[in-house]
Amino acid sequence: MRNILFELKEGLLIALRAIRANKIRSALTMLGIFIGITVVVLMSTAIKGIDNSFQKGISALGTDVLYIDKWAWFTNQEWWKLRNRRNIDMEDYEKFKELAKLPLAVAPVTSSRQTIKYKDRRIDDVVLNGSNSDYVKTTNFTFDQGRFYSEIESNASRQVAVLGSDVAKNLFPRGDALDKTIKIGGANYKVVGVLDEQGSSILGSYNPDNQAFIPIGTIFKNFISHRRNSITINVRAQNPAMIEETKAEAIGVMRKIRGLKYDEEDDFTVNQQEALMEQYNSVVGVIKIAGLFITGLSLFVGAIGIMNIMFVSVRERTREIGIRKAIGAKKRTILAQFLLESSTICLVGGAVGLLAAVLLSMVVDQFIPTSVQIDAVVIAFVVALLTGVLSGFAPAYMAAKLDPVESLRYE
């Protein structure tokens, strides 16, 4: 054991000498690994960032929430069949609320994209939701300022609004949104609450921070015809474990409300985020694999570079190898020397690459929330080391089995 450590240490010193003696060549080889590691770490970090923000966005929808809707999020039915379904209206909601026993909370929701203004500031394309005061119970909302609108405000269809954090930040950079009067589509609204940040999602339309809420009566009055538009009924189960039971009950209740016969198809869909998740995984999974594969290729090119240089290096140092063998270096000593050389080059290249990835991820972070995690660091080092050993092995083996007499004669 001590012998092996000794040989390793001496081999490392010899490898370091060789690297120092060929600074430019070593640096160029490191560049290959450096780029490879940088790109791989950056890519895996970015993928993780995308994943995280999607997870956040999707869990803002709630793992324990069902969405009863005229439209299905994912379906294999023809769209015109769905279009021909009857709208879900407030009456359906009232009946549902009365009949469904399992839900923790039930709220009607309808939305439209609107521009919100405050003095000379404006923000376009905000998802303006109309709901009642029960809506907050179907979410995990926490408040930065104020509160959700009350039952009284909601029932009376008052001109009040609750803002998502991005909306509030944009309109009120100084953070003094509460009790201010904003303008949505010509009418004035009083801000009664501002939500905490929920984590912005890269999936634009799902950004839960770019929303605002007003009473559902108000939205019908000012923006949406309640005759022509179908609402969504958000149903929150008592806990995620009860979601299937709650869904089964919801389907039964809805069929009853809609007066469907036993042989008629549902004319509504109970959506849940699980389906979104599955869809996401099947699409993004492919992109992820492709991304890692392509960046992995650059690492592979770096590895081939190392192998190439090491072959050249062995050839160039044939005489040196002969000398070393003549004075007593064993096969494994020579093998270790060259393996250590390639691994050291890779490790140094990998470390620099990692550093670059950390710095670059701070830039990327401006667009996609990312940060290099400890597991990426570990993976980068393992990959660099493996690259070094694997790409160094063939040249090192060639060096180890050189014939001493012939290599001494080599010009």
Add this chain to the structure above:
Amino acid sequence: MNIINIEHIAKVYEVGLEKVHALRDVSLKIDKNEYVAIMGPSGSGKSTLMNMLGCLDTPTSGVYDFKGESVSTMTDNDLAKIRNKEIGFVFQTFNLLPRSDALHNVELPLVYAGMSYSDRREKAKQALIDVGLGDRMHHKPNELSGGQRQRVAVARALVTQPSIILADEPTGNLDSKTGEEIMGLFQELHEKGNTIILVTHEEYIAEHAARIIRLRDGLIEKDERVESRKVLNTNSASE
């Protein structure tokens, strides 16, 4: 006791379809503290024989016993150990590591022998002092003269205190005066009890030895004692 005992050694190289008989049938015994010169025309097999004796190469046929142990049955690892501990090689072209200084070149065999840093530094320094290069330890080979390079090589050969020193035309790349200096070193080593075998083309170099073996076409033509050995005044080197 014989250090070297070879019997009916042959070495055949195959170049394409042709067979080159570098050594045909050579038998030889060399005792402790002998000083042997090997001579012969170019291509007669001198280097081939030296490489064989130095365990750098293995014979095609024949028996080689080194200190009573059969070399032909040894593994690569065992051969490396013998080269490291028992044999000190000096080459015509010095064969120093070009990017390492004299001290590192000399300590390298001790690295492979597994000696600790401080011990081997000590020994390498002493060896360099012994060959008169105490003031050139941190010079790289290209910062040394030919004679000094060969001294470094000699220091490297003797630093492990080997049983035998093999030198293949050690003066071949040196002018005659520097060659004499190197021969002075060998003479000192011989006087200290070392066993030395050297290859040379020059009669006046061979006359330093006590025994001359003449090769021709891969065979021993003559194996003779030197009547009038040339003995140098060796004060020049160190002491």
